[in-house]
Amino acid sequence: MNIRNIAIIAHVDHGKTTLVDKILHHTNVFRANQETGELIMDNNDLEKERGITILSKNVSVEYNGVKINVIDTPGHADFGGEVERVLKMADGVILLVDAFEGPMPQTRFVLQKALQLNLKPIVVINKVDKANCRPDEVHDAVFELFFNLDATEEQLNFPTYYGSGKNGWFNDSLAQCEDITPLLDGILKHVPEPKIPEGNLQLQITSLDYSTFLGRIAVGRVARGSIKEGQPISLVQADGSIKKSRVRELYIFEALGKKKVTEVEAGDICAVVGLEDFNIGDTIADFDAPEALPVISVDEPTMNMLFSINNSPFFGKDGKFVTSRHLRDRLVKETEKNLALRVVDTDSADSFLVYGRGILHLGVLIETMRREGFELTVGQPQVILKNIDGKKCEPYETLVVDVPQEFASKVIDLVTRRKGEMLIMETKGEMQHLEFEIPSRGLIGLRTQMLTNTAGEAVMAHRFNDYKAWKGAIPGRNNGVLIAKEAGTTTAYSLDKLQDRGFFFVDPGEEVYKGMIIGENNKPGDLVVNPNEGKKLTNMRASGSDAATSIAPKTLMTLEECMEYIQHDECIEVTPNHIRMRKVYLDEEDRKRLSKVMKADA
Numbered sequence: 204m205n206i207r208n209i210a211i212i213a214h215v216d217h218g219k220t221t222l223v224d225k226i227l228h229h230t231n232v233f234r235a236n237q238e239t240g241e242l243i244m245d246n247n248d249l250e251k252e253r254g255i256t257i258l259s260k261n262v263s264v265e266y267n268g269v270k271i272n273v274i275d276t277p278g279h280a281d282f283g284g285e286v287e288r289v290l291k292m293a294d295g296v297i298l299l300v301d302a303f304e305g306p307m308p309q310t311r312f313v314l315q316k317a318l319q320l321n322l323k324p325i326v327v328i329n330k331v332d333k334a335n336c337r338p339d340e341v342h343d344a345v346f347e348l349f350f351n352l353d354a355t356e357e358q359l360n361f362p363t364y365y366g367s368g369k370n371g372w373f374n375d376s377l378a379q380c381e382d383i384t385p386l387l388d389g390i391l392k393h394v395p396e397p398k399i400p401e402g403n404l405q406l407q408i409t410s411l412d413y414s415t416f417l418g419r420i421a422v423g424r425v426a427r428g429s430i431k432e433g434q435p436i437s438l439v440q441a442d443g444s445i446k447k448s449r450v451r452e453l454y455i456f457e458a459l460g461k462k463k464v465t466e467v468e469a470g471d472i473c474a475v476v477g478l479e480d481f482n483i484g485d486t487i488a489d490f491d492a493p494e495a496l497p498v499i500s501v502d503e504p505t506m507n508m509l510f511s512i513n514n515s516p517f518f519g520k521d522g523k524f525v526t527s528r529h530l531r532d533r534l535v536k537e538t539e540k541n542l543a544l545r546v547v548d549t550d551s552a553d554s555f556l557v558y559g560r561g562i563l564h565l566g567v568l569i570e571t572m573r574r575e576g577f578e579l580t581v582g583q584p585q586v587i588l589k590n591i592d593g594k595k596c597e598p599y600e601t602l603v604v605d606v607p608q609e610f611a612s613k614v615i616d617l618v619t620r621r622k623g624e625m626l627i628m629e630t631k632g633e634m635q636h637l638e639f640e641i642p643s644r645g646l647i648g649l650r651t652q653m654l655t656n657t658a659g660e661a662v663m664a665h666r667f668n669d670y671k672a673w674k675g676a677i678p679g680r681n682n683g684v685l686i687a688k689e690a691g692t693t694t695a696y697s698l699d700k701l702q703d704r705g706f707f708f709v710d711p712g713e714e715v716y717k718g719m720i721i722g723e724n725n726k727p728g729d730l731v732v733n734p735n736e737g738k739k740l741t742n743m744r745a746s747g748s749d750a751a752t753s754i755a756p757k758t759l760m761t762l763e764e765c766m767e768y769i770q771h772d773e774c775i776e777v778t779p780n781h782i783r784m785r786k787v788y789l790d791e792e793d794r795k796r797l798s799k800v801m802k803a804d805a
Contacts, residue, residue: 205269206470207394208424210290212276212317213299214307214664218329221368222299223262223275225383227459228371230264261292261422261472263456266387272456272472276313286313288409288483288499288542292424292472295323295394298345302328302336302365303632305344308601308666315352324349324361325393327386331377332367335632338377362393397424397470403489404428404436407496408481411540412474417452421475421487426496430473430487431466437493438478439486445493451477483542501542504558505598505643505667508565508766509582510534511554513776515785516690516716521778522578527553530579533572544568558587560667562647566763569777573762578778582787583769586643588673595673598643601626602665603636610657611635617652621645622674642674643667648767679770683729685722686786687715691735698754701732708784709734710757718789720773723758731791772797 211219263272274293276286290296296317300306306314317324326345328338342363349359364386366373373386405426412420430436432453438446454461454474467473475487484499512518512527519525524533534546534555545558559565562584569581589596602623606614608630614637615625623641630636646665653661685705695711707722715721715734724730760768762782765775769784772794776783788794 206272206397207269207295207390208272208274208293208397208470208472209295209297209390209394210274210276210293210317210322211297211299212286212290212313214301214304214309215277217299217301217304217307217310218368219299220275222297222327222329223273225368225371226264226271226273226387227262229383229387230266261456262459263472264458267391269391270471271387271390285542287316287501290316290320290322291407291409291499293317293322294397295325295390297325297327297390299327299329300341300345301333302331302338302341303333304605305337305341305631306348308603308664311348311352312666314348318349318352318354318358323394324358325389326361326363327373328363328365329368331365332370337632338365362389364389399469400427402427402494403492404430404434404487405489405494405496406430406473406475406487407499408483408485408487409499411483417476419478419481420454421478421481421485422472423475423487424472425467425469427469428489429466429468430475432464435490437488437490438481439488439493439495441482441484441498443495446480447490448478450475482539499542502560502667504543504545504560504587506561506565506584506586507556507558508584509549509554509774510557511551511580511582513578513580513778514553515580515719515776515783515789517714517776517778517781517783518578521780523576525578529577531555533575533577537568541568561643562763562766566766570762573777573779576779578776580774580776581766582774583771584647584766586647589670591670596670597673599640599668599671600643600646600665601668602639602641602646602663604639604653605631605634605636605662606657607633607660608635610660611637613656614653614661617649617656618645621649621677640668641665642677644677648680651764651767680768681727683724683727684720684773684784685724686729686731686791687717687719687721687735688731688733689735690714690716693721693734694737695754696738697734697736701734702754704730704732706755707734707757708760711754716785716789718786718791720784720786 211222213219261272261274263270274289276289298314300310328341330336331338364373364375365377371382372380373383374380375385405428406423407426408421408423410422412422414420430450430453432450434450436448436450438448453464453467455464455467456472461474486495488494510530512530513525534557538544538546543560543564547556549556557565565584572579586597602618604614618639618641621641622645623639625637625639627638650663653663693709693711693713693715698707698711705722705724709715709721721734765782765784769775772787773784774787776785786794788797
């Protein structure tokens, strides 16, 4: 049977998962009356809530007697580790570009990886039904991008399709057609069949699956030879050691599920059951004469955070997993399938340094653990510094902001204060397109301020660029915080009297503890307040007047916003039901003593 392996790559929100939906519907994977909903591939809760793809996934469809393996990839730069490894399974890529926005930072990043692997590109300009879109200009910009990335003559001669994923049509010209048939024909025509070298079995494990019945499942593409059920094999690991093992069961991808088979030929993507202690990047090879494939390399992480057990007074009230052993096992398990993540032990047995690609990457891990029933404390995100040629260096990122023209000056002011330098300023329709080079430190906490200053209109995207010389101190949060003086339950009476001091992260009737951050001060400097004081009742008739106080509702913050908000002496307590910010040292005297020591050292 003919096979085509194709990955769909693009910047976030350019319509990858919607395109996969249309391919699934067009190839009659579902019954005519079946209710499928949208974004079928984003099937875990976090992906559905955020509307983004986090994990890459495989589906296979049949079209005109050819099997097409489609791989849906994430668009966020923080999940670049996912994209880098799954491109190894593909022979061609569909590069999706928004007809208004054109190529964005992540488009450049994923395309560069695809071109380096010599994959055949097909460019699809999506969303041509949008107002003031500019497909011809975008096509030229994509060509220029290919040229800048040193594409070969053959790669520069890429086919282009135009259409609208939402309206379900793609054509090789701007004329609207019935459906996506021209694009599927284009995949068969332009994507080469898998090249199969001579030799015995080689299969590189590029992703993991897990089943409660079968245990860990290795997923990868058979590079050469064939693999059979019950076959004895060698597992060649990254360090060169070889383990002998046996294939228990074999599955291939069919539609949205898997189908059990007895043999898989070279060029197809399959799932292997029965192996133990394998990692991503290991090679399944011939039993007698094993030969390894080159190990997958993934870009370095740029940010770290301190994960430790929850040591607040409310420890153990919510979660099922609260000990350091639980925490360590879970983090180590995550590194097996999350290639861009590293976990390092610290001097303390209760704390671990976790290295990741960015705030979203680490935030998704914390959110997943929280939903599984873990309690933990996380510190302020820190960028990873390196010493290059005797100089202190830090990671820099390319930041792209699209914003209405009246807000452009505010954006430039915000970014330059955080040591960013403007590289490009262009007008696209009614929007201003700005590109900056900014230290990664400057991005922490920038998104919230940016959205506040542009009335929520700014569209931000960034990706890691390079390590360069340290830029000096970057101003953090201007205002101090309000800290609870003692444990207790907040009262409306107290919060009402404290409203002129700032705004609150708690409502009346919530449990608080000493050292917990309950609000933001209007001025610089932290303030310890007592939110638990009840009204002294001098006369019984006055007891009802407490309820009549008008208190502004509490400010709700997501986990990522909290991570960007806290300073170095603060941390976040994360439990299945609550996200609370607190000082690292809960006692006020301890904090004063520490600040004196810090000043003396400075």
